[in-house]
Amino acid sequence: MSDTCTPIYGLPYPIGTSRPCEVGATSCAFAEAVDTVLDSIDAVVARTATTVAMAKVAATIPVVFDSVANFSIPATFDTVLVDTDAMFSADVDASLITVNTAGLYLILCSALCDTTGVSGNQLGIAPGAFINPSAFSWLSSTVVNQNVQATAGLDIYATAMGVFPLAAGTTIGLRVNPYCTGSDLVTVFYSELAAIWLGDL
Amino acid sequence: MNPIGTHGLVCLGDEEYAAIALAERHNAAVVDSTVQADLAALAKYNARPYVRATLNANASGIAQSLSDWIPGNNLPGQNLFNGAFSISRIATAGISFSGANTVFSLWRQGWWMVGGYATYQCTGAVTNLSRRTLGIQWYHTVNGVTLYEANLNTSYESNTGTDAMTVQGMFYADGVHSYGADLVFAHRNSGSTMQVNSNARLWMFYLGSGVTI
Numbered sequence: 383m384s385d386t387c388t389p390i391y392g393l394p395y396p397i398g399t400s401r402p403c404e405v406g407a408t409s410c411a412f413a414e415a416v417d418t419v420l421d422s423i424d425a426v427v428a429r430t431a432t433t434v435a436m437a438k439v440a441a442t443i444p445v446v447f448d449s450v451a452n453f454s455i456p457a458t459f460d461t462v463l464v465d466t467d468a469m470f471s472a473d474v475d476a477s478l479i480t481v482n483t484a485g486l487y488l489i490l491c492s493a494l495c496d497t498t499g500v501s502g503n504q505l506g507i508a509p510g511a512f513i514n515p516s517a518f519s520w521l522s523s524t525v526v527n528q529n530v531q532a533t534a535g536l537d538i539y540a541t542a543m544g545v546f547p548l549a550a551g552t553t554i555g556l557r558v559n560p561y562c563t564g565s566d567l568v569t570v571f572y573s574e575l576a577a578i579w580l581g582d583l
Numbered sequence: 584m585n586p587i588g589t590h591g592l593v594c595l596g597d598e599e600y601a602a603i604a605l606a607e608r609h610n611a612a613v614v615d616s617t618v619q620a621d622l623a624a625l626a627k628y629n630a631r632p633y634v635r636a637t638l639n640a641n642a643s644g645i646a647q648s649l650s651d652w653i654p655g656n657n658l659p660g661q662n663l664f665n666g667a668f669s670i671s672r673i674a675t676a677g678i679s680f681s682g683a684n685t686v687f688s689l690w691r692q693g694w695w696m697v698g699g700y701a702t703y704q705c706t707g708a709v710t711n712l713s714r715r716t717l718g719i720q721w722y723h724t725v726n727g728v729t730l731y732e733a734n735l736n737t738s739y740e741s742n743t744g745t746d747a748m749t750v751q752g753m754f755y756a757d758g759v760h761s762y763g764a765d766l767v768f769a770h771r772n773s774g775s776t777m778q779v780n781s782n783a784r785l786w787m788f789y790l791g792s793g794v795t796i
Contacts, residue, residue, distance in 0.1 A: 402600040409606060410587060410594035416614060417588025423621045431624035433794040436694065438753055464694060464755070464793045488696070490753055492734050494654075537651040539716065539735035541751050572654065576753045578696070578790055 435467035438576035660769025692758025701783035707775025
């Protein structure tokens, strides 16, 4: 029996000298090849139209920082808002999202903090997602806001986002960077981190 | 005939050539329905909704707002899209627009990326180091109670009175209730009112259903 196949997907088909009694070999090879092609299409549908890999986690327990300037603290997440790809496990590490599906990712983070202080004091926050704990890749430059209220603190808010190519296994975290002076306090009362798959690498 | 793979395809054994027509018809039908379903799903994914509202005229006379946002409540400040605005849209079936207090309202279940942008300036005296806040407000009403979420950004004016800011957030719609999105500006410039310039923008893009893989 002498068969050939299509140039793109390699779908086999019989030619004129093929013997009818040997139809089984070509038939099975054809069905298997078609099944493989359909599997590959299904895989694209599964990671796009069916759902995309995404996770959004939040730290909702307020953390108070006292009279310390320019330091960086990893946020510890206690709330999972969405996780379609088993990207977050508080049991493994509550400060990290792990990429399981390689691709281009939109990384989004935000934080809200409360402050005390008086005119002229600097009270700020700088959320920035990082790629792997040992290799920082900040989404935002330092956001240091000044509080000029005479008697009461003001809330400070910050959001940042960026797009990164990430391999499977890459971890993403959020560093909160409170900045205060004197006896002032910064209370980070909410922060969140999200990673959304945008496309293949 | 023998089943092959995971899509319901079949193949013939040797000496089963009498069933060629039957097997080919069966496989053709399987391929037809599978490819059609996949293409429909991909076409829907490819045409995810996007919408953008652009402020047509300056929003002027915005007085300072003294209160901070209390999570879960309405954002203090001025909703920028309570005046005239223009809309750019792609595949926005299920999204409606209102100039009253809501720019967008939608019903499609899933996660949405929402962003805003504005430039602004003081209309008179500049209060040094006073705060500006640009926020996205995302809300829906359940049993007569309106629930608010928000993402905000903050900057502090140094001395010129003119600046710009962006803000982004990722929000969820349950597919049952109507959700609204606003862009809200607030400031503490006590020396004068402020103006948000025309072309401030609020945009929204559908990310996906959030169904677990």
